[in-house]
Amino acid sequence: MKKSVSVNYNELRHIAWKNRLRILNMVHDGASGHLGGALSACDIITYLGECVIDYSSDERDRFILSKGHAVTALYAEFNEIGIVKNEELSTFRKLNSRLSGHTNREKIPETEVTTGLLGQGVSYGVGMAFAKKLKKSKKTVYVMIGDGETHEGQIWEALMEAGHFKLDNLVLIIDRNGLCSHQPVENVISIEPLKERLESFGWFVKDINGHSMEEIDSAITSLKSQYGKPKCIIAHTVKGKGISFMENDGQWHRNIPTEKQYNVAKEELEAQIGGNDVESI
Amino acid sequence: MKDNIILLDTSLRDGSHLNGGRFGKNMIIDTVDGLCRAGIDYVELGFLTTNHYDKEISLFGSIEDARKVLPQDTKNTRFALMAYRFDVDNIEDYDGGMIDLIRTTFHVYDFEEGISNCKKTIKKGYKCSVNLINFYGAYTEEQKINNFKRINDIHPFAISMADTYGLLDVPEIEYVYELADKYLDKDIILGIHLHENKGISYALAQRFLQIKDKNRIALIDGTLYGIGEVPGNLRIEQICEFMNKYHGTNYNMDEIYKLIDQYFIKLKKIKNWDYELPYAISSKYGINRKYAQFLIEKGDVGIYDINRILANVHGPDKPSYNKALITELYNKFKLEKGYLSL
CATH class of the missing domain: 1.10.8 (Helicase, Ruva Protein; domain 3)
Known part of the structure; x- marks a missing residue:
């Protein structure tokens, strides 16, 4: 946890709106990318970047974005805190760009691990959390996966292992936007009752609204009070959150907006941001 | 106060759980006097009550009553009273005297009443300390955070997190400090009231002081020889010795040990309060x-x-x-x- 952070929820919401516009611009400019899942994860990633992960320190908490296709949300926050430069944003998914379509730690070490093949992030997280225990570090490892990603078998191996070793320095965040790619998760393979399943694997589980900065802050902060179990936040979110015609529409898992759609979406986000901040993005 | 650490003795209040505050006039007066001589920053004189004042008992119906147990020379010590299920409207407005702190209790079931009493205390001109009873065990994590936000609104002099049933271990004391420090306004004093259920209250107090932000004032409650409802409280003599050794303070241990010899060892033989x-x-x-x-x-x-x-x-x-x-x-x-x- 970053030291001496004064949490200002309005400011965090404002940054999240700016990050949404950055996400939209990256996918639009790169004519490639995944808007829906990046927008659903945006508030949590913003919070982690602003309030939790101290990227200036090598001895930091770690954040693994296992659902690597939502990487624009991470790049947007990296831009906000200065790891990614303004001029880089328009290079997303272009040749020789640092901003690849999924996290790539060789290009941007702050992404911690290279992802893209879904289902691996929790395993990375278990390894890191285990290592921190061995080193007697008090730092925490945060991993974000998609709800559809829980269909991957490797996830459950890692969940089982984390429970067995009581890795209470591991926090799993499930972006529960209800859509797996373009269709309802429950129609593909049902994952409910998710909470009870996780609890049966030895996890402490908390449900939150993944777009409420107050609930995100409260959950992330107070999870520290749980000892002897790995912890999971099931963050109930909306795929495409923040852009009206993208919300809960599976097409926007991978769709690229037309110029007309882009302009409508941009206008909606700029209205939320307001003022001079729009110009700086 | 040194290094933004205030020590507050609650012997006469916590000890009253054993005997209804019936310590006797001499013990009450000598204890207050000895604690002043020892240089203790704050002394809590006892509970506020609506009962008729009795000089043999450390319960007080008014500030005027409580003032009767103060020595002529109070040195640099200031004084507090505990308003537990007591309407602060029943006491006088603050008159600039040495009794300047009223501690109000907040239980999970009477939080609103606590807020109201705290507001009244501040309105009467006193410093107010919000004492959160069973802070760690009674509230959900969300409630803890919301409590801090609400307390910021009334902005008391201090809050004191009471580990009423001795639930805390070292990781938990670190957690509650971080939680409070994050959500509580920086100029509100952050206190801890520890019990000896696990026999580690002195270690917890040390840890609390180690991790505290140097700019945040800490308030540590303790009692002479650990007096209090069994299994007792953090011993004020231990934390004084710690302060003298590591923070360069000059709490006068002779005065403290004289009091323990004269009254508290004898009292403990009558009714034990140690770890069980x-x-x-x-x-x-x-x-x-x-x-x-x-x-x-x-x-x-x-x-x-x-x-x-x-x-x-x-x-x-x-x-x-x-x-x-x-x-x-x-x-x-x-x-x-x-x-x-x-």
């Missing part, structure tokens, strides 16, 4: 100490039995005390063991 394992077990389960007390008083259950019986106290019954429940659990346990026949 059943209270460590009740704290392990995060439950009210009275459940352990009930079983101890039965006199026919061992530690093994107590551990098994107390494991069955759950949910809302944990912080409150449900005598019917523990009676039922006790009888059931005895029946199962064949000790009791119906």
